[in-house]
Amino acid sequence: MGEEMENNSINTNSTTGDEKHQPAEDGDVKYYTRKQIQAHNMSKDAWLIIHDKVYDITCFLEEHPGGEEVLLEQAGSDATESFEDVGHSTDAREMLEQYYIGELHEDDRKRDCKKEVYITTSKESSSWSTWLIPAVAVAVVGFMYRYYMLEHKSS
Numbered sequence: 001m002g003e004e005m006e007n008n009s010i011n012t013n014s015t016t017g018d019e020k021h022q023p024a025e026d027g028d029v030k031y032y033t034r035k036q037i038q039a040h041n042m043s044k045d046a047w048l049i050i051h052d053k054v055y056d057i058t059c060f061l062e063e064h065p066g067g068e069e070v071l072l073e074q075a076g077s078d079a080t081e082s083f084e085d086v087g088h089s090t091d092a093r094e095m096l097e098q099y100y101i102g103e104l105h106e107d108d109r110k111r112d113c114k115k116e117v118y119i120t121t122s123k124e125s126s127s128w129s130t131w132l133i134p135a136v137a138v139a140v141v142g143f144m145y146r147y148y149m150l151e152h153k154s155s
């Protein structure tokens with residue numbers, strides 16, 4: 001029930017694990033949730049996420065120069081990191097297009113947090129402390145100097 005609700009709530013051209021997908025040829029992009037993709041994790045039905053794009057690599061498993069095993073280990077999940085770690089050639093990247101079936105649903109994409117991180121160290125006070133501390137130091141030294149000079153004159 002909860003699962004159905006979740007699937008229904010995402011109003012896309014998505015499929016369930018049992019349905020057959022059709023590659024998006026007409027510019028009508030299909031979106032899949034991670035949950036849906038996870039169901040495609042076996043040799044007769046293997047999908048991968050690479051850079052937020054979804055690939056049906058079932059037919060490619062046996063052809064993969066790096067072996068079927070490594071692909072099956074990643075099937076149903078996000079293989080971006082493993083794919084990049086291997087340092088695949090441009091040819092390999094072009095091959096991906098053949099297996100493209102859609103996009104990872106927006107809600108399931110990892111945000112690139114790095115760009116949005118504001119470095120808030122304990123320096124909230126930095127705006128004023130950067131000038132206040134030197135200013136106080138200068139004032140103190142000034143007073144000491146004047147005091148020293150007055151002492152010298154009077155003696």
Ligand code: HEM
Nearest residue numbers: 057065066070071074079082083086088089091092095096
């Ligand atoms: C659909 C996705 C993938 C495609 C189209 C693909 C394609 C290829 C191709 C064409 C090669 C030959 C070397 C090259 O041209 O770079 C290769 C090698 C390899 N791939 Fe993939 N690959 C895919 C996914 C993956 C993933 C997810 C992994 C890791 C889990 C992986 C691991 C490897 C390894 C270990 C090699 C052997 C590298 C070597 O011998 O130097 N591949 N792949």
